Amino acid sequence: MENGFASPRGDAFPAGLRVLVVDDDPTWLKILEKMLKKCSYEVTTCGLARDALDMLRERKDRFDIVINDVNMPDMDGFKLLEHVGLEMDLPVIMMSVDGETSRVMKGVQHGACDYLLKPVRMKELRNIWQHVFRKKIHEVREIENHDDVQLIRGGSEEFEDGQLLSGGDLTSPKKRKDTENKEHEDQEFNDPSAVKKARVVWSVDLHQKFVDAVDQIGFDKVGPKKILDLMKVPWLTRENVASHLQKYRLYLSRLQKQNQPKSSFCGTKQSDFTSKDPTGSFGIQNSIIMRQNSAGNSSFGYCGNKILVQDVGSEIYESDLKGVISFLPVTEPKKALAADASILQKSSNGSGIGPTHSFGSLGPDVKYNIQSPNCWNGEIPVMQFAQPKQEQDPYRVLEDSYAPLPPSGGPRDQIQANGLQPALSINPRTSVTENSKAITTEIEPLCTEYGSNHAGDISRKRQRIDSFSVGGDTDVANARAFGYMSTSNGSPPMKNHSFDQIYINNWDSPQPNIIPEGGSILISPHEDLEIHSLQGYGYTENVGFNNTEFLTFEHPVPITEPSNHLIDGLRFNYDYPCDSMEYPLIDRSLFIA
Amino acid sequence: MDLKRQVAYMRRSLFDQGYLDEQFIQLEDLQDDVNPNFVEEIVTLFYRDSARLILNIEQAMEKSPLDFDKLDTYMHQFKGSSSSIGAKKVKSEATQFREFCKAGNAEGCLRTYQQLKKEYTTLRKKLETYFQLARQAGPAETASRPN
Numbered sequence: 001m002e003n004g005f006a007s008p009r010g011d012a013f014p015a016g017l018r019v020l021v022v023d024d025d026p027t028w029l030k031i032l033e034k035m036l037k038k039c040s041y042e043v044t045t046c047g048l049a050r051d052a053l054d055m056l057r058e059r060k061d062r063f064d065i066v067i068n069d070v071n072m073p074d075m076d077g078f079k080l081l082e083h084v085g086l087e088m089d090l091p092v093i094m095m096s097v098d099g100e101t102s103r104v105m106k107g108v109q110h111g112a113c114d115y116l117l118k119p120v121r122m123k124e125l126r127n128i129w130q131h132v133f134r135k136k137i138h139e140v141r142e143i144e145n146h147d148d149v150q151l152i153r154g155g156s157e158e159f160e161d162g163q164l165l166s167g168g169d170l171t172s173p174k175k176r177k178d179t180e181n182k183e184h185e186d187q188e189f190n191d192p193s194a195v196k197k198a199r200v201v202w203s204v205d206l207h208q209k210f211v212d213a214v215d216q217i218g219f220d221k222v223g224p225k226k227i228l229d230l231m232k233v234p235w236l237t238r239e240n241v242a243s244h245l246q247k248y249r250l251y252l253s254r255l256q257k258q259n260q261p262k263s264s265f266c267g268t269k270q271s272d273f274t275s276k277d278p279t280g281s282f283g284i285q286n287s288i289i290m291r292q293n294s295a296g297n298s299s300f301g302y303c304g305n306k307i308l309v310q311d312v313g314s315e316i317y318e319s320d321l322k323g324v325i326s327f328l329p330v331t332e333p334k335k336a337l338a339a340d341a342s343i344l345q346k347s348s349n350g351s352g353i354g355p356t357h358s359f360g361s362l363g364p365d366v367k368y369n370i371q372s373p374n375c376w377n378g379e380i381p382v383m384q385f386a387q388p389k390q391e392q393d394p395y396r397v398l399e400d401s402y403a404p405l406p407p408s409g410g411p412r413d414q415i416q417a418n419g420l421q422p423a424l425s426i427n428p429r430t431s432v433t434e435n436s437k438a439i440t441t442e443i444e445p446l447c448t449e450y451g452s453n454h455a456g457d458i459s460r461k462r463q464r465i466d467s468f469s470v471g472g473d474t475d476v477a478n479a480r481a482f483g484y485m486s487t488s489n490g491s492p493p494m495k496n497h498s499f500d501q502i503y504i505n506n507w508d509s510p511q512p513n514i515i516p517e518g519g520s521i522l523i524s525p526h527e528d529l530e531i532h533s534l535q536g537y538g539y540t541e542n543v544g545f546n547n548t549e550f551l552t553f554e555h556p557v558p559i560t561e562p563s564n565h566l567i568d569g570l571r572f573n574y575d576y577p578c579d580s581m582e583y584p585l586i587d588r589s590l591f592i593a
Numbered sequence: 594m595d596l597k598r599q600v601a602y603m604r605r606s607l608f609d610q611g612y613l614d615e616q617f618i619q620l621e622d623l624q625d626d627v628n629p630n631f632v633e634e635i636v637t638l639f640y641r642d643s644a645r646l647i648l649n650i651e652q653a654m655e656k657s658p659l660d661f662d663k664l665d666t667y668m669h670q671f672k673g674s675s676s677s678i679g680a681k682k683v684k685s686e687a688t689q690f691r692e693f694c695k696a697g698n699a700e701g702c703l704r705t706y707q708q709l710k711k712e713y714t715t716l717r718k719k720l721e722t723y724f725q726l727a728r729q730a731g732p733a734e735t736a737s738r739p740n
Contacts, residue, residue: 097673
């Protein structure tokens with residue numbers, strides 16, 4: 001980076017670096033504060049992990065880097081680490097007096113960019129700025145690479161800035177890259193913290209527009225410029241879109257990868273699972289759903305989440321459910337999982353995703369705000385989860401959508417059978433209009449329609465769900481999925497924080513390993529849910545979460561006009577051709593950064 | 594011996610006798626005009642906060658049978674805390690204690706705990722004396738390193 005770094009405070013970077021230190025030991029907190037101040041950093045201290053998260057969430061761009069101790073009383077340091085990484089995409093440094101290799105490794109696995117041993121030395125702290133810098137560069141490169149890929153795909157339209165490049169001119173990518181490099185650098189390097197501030201907040205609406213545009217263009221041909229043009233958002237830049245698209249892709253590909261190895265997830269149809277590169281299937285939502293009814297279709301009618309669909313796909317459709325079930329937040333009384341609640345809340349976005357399934361406990365009106373209403377086009381509003389088809393593990397679908405879900409055994413339980421929502425599928429639009437409540441209720445009966453297998457599953461599922469909140473590992477994953485509802489609008493009546501966090505924007509978790517061993521997200525009981533690995537969702541748009549963010553940890557997600565959302569969601573799904581879209585609905589919804 | 598020299602001597606012996614390690618020097622380096630009594634403040638803070646941890650440990654030690662996991666956790670915290678002021682001997686006892694916890698050795702834990710407490714108390718007294726002396730000798734002296 002050629003340009004000098006200039007922090008908003010006017011000092012030369014790294015001076016003025018905004019550090020958040022989290023440690024329950026007051027002595028260390030004071031020492032670290034003093035040390036960091038000596039480095040000319042701007043320090044904020046915090047004795048509780050929760051408080052730290054609140055602070056971070058309250059203003060996403062308030063800090064450049066977080067240093068936290070591994071052992072915190074109110075929350076496992078690794079969990080906090082994951083949350084921060086996923087939600088805020090900030091570099092996190094772990095600290096501990098324990099330097100055991102296994103611990104350090106765990107830190108790295110959870111996404112720590114460094115692991116310091118106590119007692120910490122000044123020289124170690126002086127260098128922490130490199131992590132901030134590195135991230136910036138990395139992001140810029142991602143964008144550039146992405147653009148290059150776009151270029152190669154063809155389309156001189158990809159070129160912007162008036163560059164006249166003939167389509168398919170491969171030499172131009174390089175030029176373009178250089179130009180972009182410059183652009184990015186100028187923008188990004190001048191002021192790392194400023195850049196962060198300038199990040200776009202991908203609200204539900206904005207993301208919807210994005211997804212719409214992508215769908216319209218066709219995932220294969222999508223490119224930042226095209227999307228930008230279609231979106232017609234004047235203040236949005238191409239870079240914003242490129243970066244968002246990048247994350248979207250990463251998220252999808254991560255989901256795909258995650259799902260692939262997990263045979264348990266998919267249940268039978270794993271093979272069908274699209275291993276296609278997710279990028280191609282932007283419009284998953286609908287396409288997948290569309291697929292429904294194909295018996296052997298592993299693609300679940302998930303709204304966009306092909307991955308999720310896997311097994312569910314055919315199943316769901318059989319009953320012509322259109323896979324809708326999944327998301328309905330269902331007013332199920334079952335409050336089993338906190339996650340459920342959260343999920344439901346999130347779905348208030350109207351995305352059909354109602355993970356009804358498991359969330360039985362979702363409060364009424366909890367809608368999964370699956371942010372991506374886009375997914376909805378098509379028949380199945382996403383989270384089809386509910387479609388337990390005989391062979392299929394209906395829950396599987398849910399799980400898939402959410403990201404690595406626990407092995408088949410587990411997921412089932414998680415998914416509430418209620419998720420099935422034939423009603424939704426049938427009339428996505430109209431049904432959407434109905435309240436989530438309505439939907440959920442409809443779903444329930446569906447469950448009964450299924451074979452005894454399902455019933456069994458359902459009951460099992462319910463159980464699971466309950467246990468889920470308790471923090472079972474596998475269940476957690478499900479919870480994860482569910483929790484991920486983006487709450488586009490206010491807070492839903494339900495208060496499920498548990499899930500909130502799960503999906504918080506972390507579409508593109510910087511560390512692919514966020515997923516706990518086994519790929520399931522470990523959601524500790526209740527509150528921990530939120531933290532769990534969003535893995536698979538790697539979609540973190542680093543934009544500060546403002547009120548529009550999806551998941552608000554523990555903040556009730558207002559479910560406003562759920563019906564609208566549902567409709568929108570459904571609508572989206574329909575538009576997508578089955579094949580192209582492979583992105584889970586969750587995607588969309590998650591993406592509300 | 595004049596006061597300043599006494600202070601320097603005492604300081605030196607704390608290191609030589611293994612009561613304090615490099616971390617203490619780090620704290621001294623942090624002391625400046627903004628925080629002229631930084632080291633003493635930190636030590637005071639440590640003893641105040643660690644009293645809570647000690648209490649937890651003692652209560653846990655009274656239980657029978659011993660909950661080694663819990664004890665290990667407490668001691669881990671305590672160890673981290675004691676490392677903040679460079680309490681070398683205390684930290685070493687804490688490490689030892691944790692080893693016994695992992696081995697499920699109650700006898701070892703008890704013995705080590707007694708030793709730890711002794712070191713903990715001894716160090717406090719020594720540091721109190723040291724800071725008192727240093728204040729008497731004059732602030733400048735205490736802040737600087739010997740030699």
